[in-house]
Amino acid sequence: MGDTELNKDLILREQLAIQRTRLANQSTFLSFLRSAMYFLIAGLSIHNFYTVGSGLVIELFLYSFAALLFILGTYNYWFQLRLIKKSEIHVGAYKIEYLLKKSK
Secondary structure: OOHHHHHHHHHHHHHHHHHHHHHHHHHHHHHHHHHHHHHHHHHHHHHHHOOOHHHHHHHHHHHHHHHHHHHHHHHHHHHHHHHHHHHHOOOOOHHHHHHHHHHO
16 A cells, blocks of 8 residues: 555545534534424423413513523534634645655
8 A cells, every 4th residue: 555545545434524513513513403402392391281370480480591501502512613713724634744745
């Protein structure tokens, strides 16, 4: 196996790792979204279960927690996406150094 084949293999491995990281980020966002929806549904269930205002505190807590989870999940998704895009710059950064060494 030559140096060129090894270099391409490393670049491919890094690109696949970034793709897995992207998919993990999306999966995490969907988990946040699913949890937020569970708390929203729990709040709606409490609203329908109690006809009098006795469940209002619990209902508001569940709605607030659902909103908080959604906001945190969205922020986390965009923050991690920004970090992933920054790390893509480094994939194959050694390619130029390798080509310069080969041309000498």
